[in-house]
Amino acid sequence: MRARPAPRKGRPTLANVAEEAGVSRATAARALGDYGYVQEETRASVLAAAERLGYSPNSIARSMVTGRTNTIGFVSADMENPFFARTMAGITDVARAAGYEVVIANSQEKPDLERRAVRTLHERQVDGMIVAPTQYADGSHLRRLVERSIPVVLLDRSVRGVAADAVLIDNVKAARTAVEYLIGLGHERIGLLTNDLEGPPLERLAETALDPTHASTGASRGVGYLAALREAGLKVSPQLIRSASYTRESATAATKQLLRLRSRPTAVLAVDNVLTLGAFEAIQASGLDFPREISLLGFDDLEWTTIVRPTLSVVAQPAYDIGATAARRLLARLQGEDSPAQVLFLDTTLVERESTVSHGGRLDGFRRRSGTVASR
Amino acid sequence: MRARPAPRKGRPTLANVAEEAGVSRATAARALGDYGYVQEETRASVLAAAERLGYSPNSIARSMVTGRTNTIGFVSADMENPFFARTMAGITDVARAAGYEVVIANSQEKPDLERRAVRTLHERQVDGMIVAPTQYADGSHLRRLVERSIPVVLLDRSVRGVAADAVLIDNVKAARTAVEYLIGLGHERIGLLTNDLEGPPLERLAETALDPTHASTGASRGVGYLAALREAGLKVSPQLIRSASYTRESATAATKQLLRLRSRPTAVLAVDNVLTLGAFEAIQASGLDFPREISLLGFDDLEWTTIVRPTLSVVAQPAYDIGATAARRLLARLQGEDSPAQVLFLDTTLVERESTVSHGGRLDGFRRRSGTVASR
DNA sequence: TTGAAAGCGCTAACAT
DNA sequence: ATGTTAGCGCTTTCAA
Secondary structure (H helix, E strand, O other), X not given: OOOOOOOXXXXXXXXXXXXXXXXXHHHHHHHHHOOOOOOHHHHHHHHHHHHHHOOOOOHHHHHHHHOOOOEEEEEEOOOOOHHHHHHHHHHHHHHHHOOOEEEEEEOOOOHHHHHHHHHHHHHOOOOEEEEOOOOXXXXXXXXXXXXXXXXXXXXXXXXXXXXXXEEEEXXXXXXXXXXXXXXXXXXXXXXXXXXXXXXXXXXXXHHHHOOOOOOOHHHHHHHHHHHHHHHOOOOOOHHHEEEOOXXXXXXXXXXXXXXXXXXOOOEEEEOOHHHHHHHHHHHHHHOOOOOOOOEEEEEOOOHHHHOOOOOOEXXXXXHHHHHHHHHHHHHHHXXXXXXXXXXXXXXXXXXXXXXXXXXXXXXXXXXXXXXXXXXX | OOOOOOOOOOOOOHHHHHHHHOOOHHHHHHHHHOOOOOOHHHHHHHHHHHHHHOOOOOHHHHHHHHOOOOEEEEEEOOOOOXXXXXXHHHHHHHHHHOOOEEEEEEOOXXXXXXXXHHHHHHHOOOOEEEEOOOOOOOOHHHHHHHHOOOOEEEEOOOOOOOOOEEEEEOHHHHHHHHHHHHHHOXXXXXXXXXXXXXXXXXXXXXXXXXXXXXXXXXXXXXXXXHHHHHHOOOOOOXXXXXXXXXXXXXXXXXXXXXXXXXXXXXXXXXXXXXXXXHHHHHHHHXXXXXXXXXXXXXXXXXXXXXXXXXXXXXXXXXXXXXHHHXXXXXXXXXXXXXXXXXXXEEOOEEEEOOOOOOOOOOOOOOOOOOOOEEEO
16 A cells, blocks of 8 residues: 545645655655656656646645755844845845745844744744844843854844854944044034933943944944044044934934034934934924035935935945845855854945035045945 | 653754653643643643753644644735835734734745745745735736635735735826826826836726726826826827836936926826836936926835925825735635635825925915825 | 644655 | 655644
8 A cells, every 4th residue: 555545635745646646655755856766757747746736845844854944034123224124135135046035023123022033933943043133232042042053143233142153344443434534524523323322322332342343333333433533632522422212203303402502513423324314304404504514424325315415425334245144154054164153344335425525624525444435 | 651752952842841841742732832731730840841941842843733834925026115115014013913923025026036935935834925916917826826725915916817805005096196186286298107018108008997906006007197187188198108117227217208308297207116216316317496397296105205305295105004904804814704805995195295386377286085185 | 630642744764 | 766664843632
């Protein structure tokens, strides 16, 4: 007796195909899976039977026995943020090319949602995970994965105590270069619009400076800001540093406060694209002569930066590449690479447009290291 | 003898937990799954054992037996398009609240990628699927799902011959209302920037008009455009209708052609957010007095519409709601609802800003049906 | 209240 | 070249 009869209901299974073709399940599997030895005409009849039945394989069952799902998970901090959307494109392209599917979960910048997403993906048996973590401080859930030797790659941000590959930009350097550029334009009172800073900004940044490679992006960019000012011998004014949450409204409000200062800044650096949008809006609403009286340097080179007026100068992050690189790291781990965790830093580019102009009679722009300064 | 010993390697399984707690697998499953009868102290000891071992359930194995994955698939046409990103947020929020996870695949507007995505998700045994289809003409892959009684909900676009729930906006009406609004402002030469029109625009639109509820969004919006012109007794000029592909560059080029016409339009309607971006750019570059000499009405109320100058009037689609509604439809089907396929139309809103002004001495704005006309 | 046992659909030895 | 068989980790009758 061969193959189980299997009650014909629900979707057809391999057993049904085997029966239909009059062969054993193993043979059917070989023909369908294109491995092992199958006689040409047997293969053909199996394929025909599969076709007739409208068979499609059950990859869940396959995963049960192989122990692999050919799926990687991506926990995005915010799917609606164009930076992460682009990042996701890089991940899915690379993964798909390698025969992996990507399951996407969204943490909405909330640590508890992130934990839940990580747990779910783990239960779903993803082969590995790329995570854009929401917080630096607590990575116990990620550490657990690493201990279980489930490959994890951190994206955009790192996490304390998690020995996993990470693909980042050098936030300190990116912000430092940005501020140096503004200083080079003659600005001396430079406002900083950042996030993630609970408590008094300066103190938080001072702490952060002690361990600059491991900190939130907002804090690290703040450290870069401070470094540039100090290096240039400029005074650091606490009131020029503002922290906002991840909403446009709060960024707008924070910028308005900045512009209302008695000695208001002549330039502002906003360290992510949401903050940048809010800052732009606030400056427009202020009635100041933009950019003559106030320069703005944003983060992330989004579509709208060239249709606003003035066009927006930005620190451009290689979002697609960050995603693609993270995916490549993960795939390497999945293929068994067993080197110590690597932290990769991708270069940012300063894109000079109209929103940053020289202050105090200086005319010339200024170019500086850290990637390229491009004009578009 | 009870439970299998199971070689202690890899992640701990239910059998390991059972062994550790000194109970059978069935009991351990009951305790962990919180069903059936388990004595309180037994439960506690199982939970403790699970905790000790760091057990986490294998939902793949569970799916094998239950036949359900508690997962729905979403095939997005373009994850980087803010419209679909927002849509996705609506889907995931609703799904998660109901205990479902969402697996996202991207078709990049390419039919073959869509087929592949649908096939993969099917093989992955998603319980149901939401699809933003790339083409109206060929829905055989979707029909196959429906035949297998795997619930499918179409989003944003419908597909010929696929009897599935669909959540759409009334594209004809949205465009008609938009054009009526422009006509009300005194415009008579109104350009249309659309997509999806292979071949001579007017003829394609004429065909489309025969079956307006079933067509691509671009074509349907074109039909609405025509309807408004005809209704107002205005001449339809083929050269005012331009079709562009899904890129900003092609939209810019198409708009430039429009503006170079001897009798150039005094207003332009762009029917999606990418086209809108390109159109905005082209108008800016044209040197025309915008909006005095040329009005622009876009689609999708994105973040940047309020920081460009002039601020952009748009037809706003309820993207989040579209996603949420589609997810609710799917969940209903998953819960066994068995009514005939429903097509739901959500209302758009005309958001009046600065980029649309009256032409030919008329001063007042004009308000019209189809959802609301809002000023923001 | 708990345990034994039978699979879910598939792959992978191991036979033949 | 093809078939038999033993599971993958879990849920779920059915007995006890």
